[in-house]
Amino acid sequence: MKAIGIHRHGDASQLVPLELPDPAPGPHQVRVRVIASSINPADVRARSPSPGPRRIERQLPLVLGYDVSGVVDAVGPGVEGFAVGDEVFGSPSLFGQGANAELAVVDSRTIARKPPALSHEEAACLSxxxxxxxxxxxxxxxxxxxxxxxxxxxxxxxxxxxxxxxxxxxxxxxxxxxxxxxxxxxxxxxxxxxxxxxxxxxxxxxxxxxxxxxxxxxxxxxxxxxxxxxxxxxx
Ligand SMILES: NC(=O)c1ccc[n+]([C@@H]2O[C@H](COP(=O)([O-])OP(=O)(O)OC[C@H]3O[C@@H](n4cnc5c(N)ncnc54)[C@H](OP(=O)(O)O)[C@@H]3O)[C@@H](O)[C@H]2O)c1
Missing domain, CATH: 3.40.50.720 (NAD(P)-binding Rossmann-like Domain)
Known part of the structure; x- marks a missing residue:
């Protein structure tokens, strides 16, 4: 899949196009075909070079984007209440890969169905x-x-x-x-x-x-x- 992310921590110039393997959903996870994601202060912190006392160590290359809205594309074992084709929104884990990508894996217990009245862009600013x-x-x-x-x-x-x-x-x-x-x-x-x-x-x-x-x-x-x-x- 195509994604935007970083190979090394730094300023916004470190954000580069990435080609990564398609992620597979694990237990309780769904894979979402991403239609919209967002930028929060958490993205800037994750990209930042300063270690900081509360810095979470993440694997590189790192895909940022801690909001997602899109369509469920695959479901992992143990997922209840969601099926392929559902329009959903939520937050990928701050400890894993984000949603600035074609596909994002998200815990099904931290997503919700997207209300029809919300666009994907609006939903991706919400969670x-x-x-x-x-x-x-x-x-x-x-x-x-x-x-x-x-x-x-x-x-x-x-x-x-x-x-x-x-x-x-x-x-x-x-x-x-x-x-x-x-x-x-x-x-x-x-x-x-x-x-x-x-x-x-x-x-x-x-x-x-x-x-x-x-x-x-x-x-x-x-x-x-x-x-x-x-x-x-x-x-
Ligand atoms: N966004 C998230 O999902 C999220 C999640 C967890 C924690 N947080 C934390 O919550 C805080 C706010 O995040 P945010 O996303 O809402 O940020 P944001 O959208 O960037 O907030 C910008 C606002 O901060 C105001 N501001 C600037 N300097 C200020 C000051 N000295 N005192 C009071 N307000 C000031 C600005 O108001 P004016 O333009 O009117 O000056 C502006 O409206 C951050 O510390 C962030 O790390 C955010």
């Missing part, structure tokens, strides 16, 4: 940032009416968290600096937008945001109660 946004809110377990401080409200994660906050009945305080990102935060329901470039966000938001913590199992129960996307919560 990694969306699960991050969802998990942040799930861990905090905010009660309806609570106030949530959402930093970088117009960012990949933040703009999804603002929409989830509205869905959950939260009052959102967002941060943004540019006029366009401030306007997007307001459009997505932020009650207050703080400028992180000119304001001390910590001081400005002190006392405005509710802080709650929960254990992961409790967060998982909360996700199951609250979500209509149970496949996004593979616990």
């Amino acid at each position: 990694l940032a969306g699960v991050t946004a969802w998990e942040c809110l799930a861990r905090a377990q905010p009660a309806a009416g609570a106030t949530a401080l959402i930093t970088a409200g117009a960012g990949g994660v933040g703009h999804l968290m603002l929409q989830l906050a509205r869905h959950l009945g939260l009052r959102a305080v967002a941060t943004a600096s540019r006029p366009a990102s401030t306007a997007l935060c307001r459009e997505l329901g932020a009650a207050v937008v703080l400028d992180h470039a000119t304001q001390d966000v910590g001081q400005a938001s002190a006392g405005r945001a509710s802080r709650r913590r929960s254990t992961t199992p409790a967060a998982a129960r909360w996700i199951r109660r609250s979500t209509r996307w149970p496949r996004w919560a593979p616990w």
Whole structure:
């Protein structure tokens, strides 16, 4: 298969066309014929030459791309609920090969059927940032009416968290600096937008945001109660 990836860590000039063997799906995995993938900060970190304390060592050549949307092309043993031809979206493992390729292997427990109303391009922007946004809110377990401080409200994660906050009945305080990102935060329901470039966000938001913590199992129960996307919560 054709892919884009790296033979060595470095800047974006290290991204090169690759010709790799077609991957085979293992237990619980499906192989997806990729229609769209995306770029997240995780791609930049995986490509980065700096070791860093949280660097995940990956095999080279490495294919980046930690979101995928496409059509199931083959299923591995133990896969339930998906068949060849299904339109799906989800996230390839951060520990394996990504989806900037013609084919990507993904754990079937971390994918969902693509809603017909979403294009593949839209779906491929949703899963990694969306699960991050969802998990942040799930861990905090905010009660309806609570106030949530959402930093970088117009960012990949933040703009999804603002929409989830509205869905959950939260009052959102967002941060943004540019006029366009401030306007997007307001459009997505932020009650207050703080400028992180000119304001001390910590001081400005002190006392405005509710802080709650929960254990992961409790967060998982909360996700199951609250979500209509149970496949996004593979616990
Ligand atoms: N994307 C993912 O799937 C994902 C998953 C896990 C973790 N994360 C982490 O979540 C964080 C956000 O990721 P992202 O994908 O949402 O990034 P992003 O889309 O690149 O976020 C860009 C936003 O960050 C804002 N920003 C820039 N400097 C800021 C500052 N000093 N304080 C507050 N906001 C600032 C910008 O707002 P203005 O333009 O208005 O200044 C811009 O809207 C990163 O640390 C990332 O590593 C992301």
